[in-house]
Amino acid sequence: MSTPASGADLTLDGVTVGYSGGGPIARRRATTVILADLHLRARAGRLTVLLGGNGSGKSTLLRSVAGLQPLLAGTVSLGDARLDRLSPPERAARVAVVLTESFDPGLLRGADVVDLGRYPHRRRGSAAVDSQAVHEALAAVHAQDLARVPLVRMSDGQRQRVMIARALAQEPALLLLDEPTAFLDAPARLELLAVLQRIAAGRGIPVVLSSHDVELAVRSGHDAWLVGAPTSQGVPRPVTSGPVDRLSENGSIGAAFDTDAVAFDVTTGRFGLRPPAAD
Numbered sequence: 001m002s003t004p005a006s007g008a009d010l011t012l013d014g015v016t017v018g019y020s021g022g023g024p025i026a027r028r029r030a031t032t033v034i035l036a037d038l039h040l041r042a043r044a045g046r047l048t049v050l051l052g053g054n055g056s057g058k059s060t061l062l063r064s065v066a067g068l069q070p071l072l073a074g075t076v077s078l079g080d081a082r083l084d085r086l087s088p089p090e091r092a093a094r095v096a097v098v099l100t101e102s103f104d105p106g107l108l109r110g111a112d113v114v115d116l117g118r119y120p121h122r123r124r125g126s127a128a129v130d131s132q133a134v135h136e137a138l139a140a141v142h143a144q145d146l147a148r149v150p151l152v153r154m155s156d157g158q159r160q161r162v163m164i165a166r167a168l169a170q171e172p173a174l175l176l177l178d179e180p181t182a183f184l185d186a187p188a189r190l191e192l193l194a195v196l197q198r199i200a201a202g203r204g205i206p207v208v209l210s211s212h213d214v215e216l217a218v219r220s221g222h223d224a225w226l227v228g229a230p231t232s233q234g235v236p237r238p239v240t241s242g243p244v245d246r247l248s249e250n251g252s253i254g255a256a257f258d259t260d261a262v263a264f265d266v267t268t269g270r271f272g273l274r275p276p277a278a279d
């Protein structure tokens with residue numbers, strides 16, 4: 001197994017994700033395919049935004065890429081290393097994930113939580129390196145002032161920044177984030193996307209994040225994986241990819257999100273109400 005170096009692209013080849021039926025044979029549930037036969041790339045040094053409507057499969061895809069649930073088919077690679085074949089400890093040394101689920105932090109302070117990200121790299125005598133990595137990770141998300149604050153006393157947005165710092169302290173070769181802007185106000189969202197852009201470019205890694213905030217993602221993302229509207233009942237939704245500008249200009253983003261009442265305006269990059277139909 002070759003070790004993925006920083007700077008490797010993330011590649012999905014023929015990936016199908018969903019939920020396999022479990023339980024005893026007599027009562028086994030059918031396998032539910034959510035997204036099928038995906039061929040996607042997230043490039044090192046760039047911010048890739050994963051866009052799609054509610055329930056379109058964004059979390060399922062991110063969790064599957066992260067190895068938190070099994071792929072139904074296909075391969076996930078970082079450079080020429082197969083991520084889907086790594087053991088959990090090997091994966092933890094390469095892939096950092098920030099999920100929406102919260103956890104009970106007990107009495108842990110900001111720096112304690114960020115230090116958890118060092119676990120996959122912890123070696124005897126590595127305390128100074130670990131401490132420096134924690135310091136740098138907090139600084140990257142402008143959260144140095146939260147180092148000594150117990151997590152239970154933080155706002156949702158502050159806690160989100162600490163969770164991202166924990167992922168950075170892991171020094172991953174791939175960073176995946178599910179809805180990282182969910183709890184943030186508008187300026188903080190914009191700032192977080194700028195921070196993630198800097199992290200992708202500065203560390204030379206692929207950063208993939210899902211977002212409901214299409215306007216912000218179009219403004220800040222380099223590339224997009226776009227889960228389209230359903231085409232017919234029971235058929236997995238199509239997924240297209242490419243530079244955000246191209247998907248915006250060629251109408252793909254509008255086709256995925258427009259409704260009878262609302263349409264995406266390519267020139268402003270914003271959604272607007274359609275004019276009422278003339279009688």
Ligand SMILES: Nc1ncnc2c1ncn2[C@@H]1O[C@H](COP(=O)(O)OP(=O)(O)OP(=O)(O)O)[C@@H](O)[C@H]1O
Pocket residue numbers: 019032034052053054055056057058059060061
């Ligand atoms: N454990 C599960 N077993 C079976 N189906 C599931 C399970 N978890 C989610 N699903 C289904 O998978 C589909 C995709 O869900 P997912 O959470 O990945 O979508 P999403 O795009 O992240 O949604 P949202 O934008 O609302 O967060 C949904 O139809 C959902 O009901």
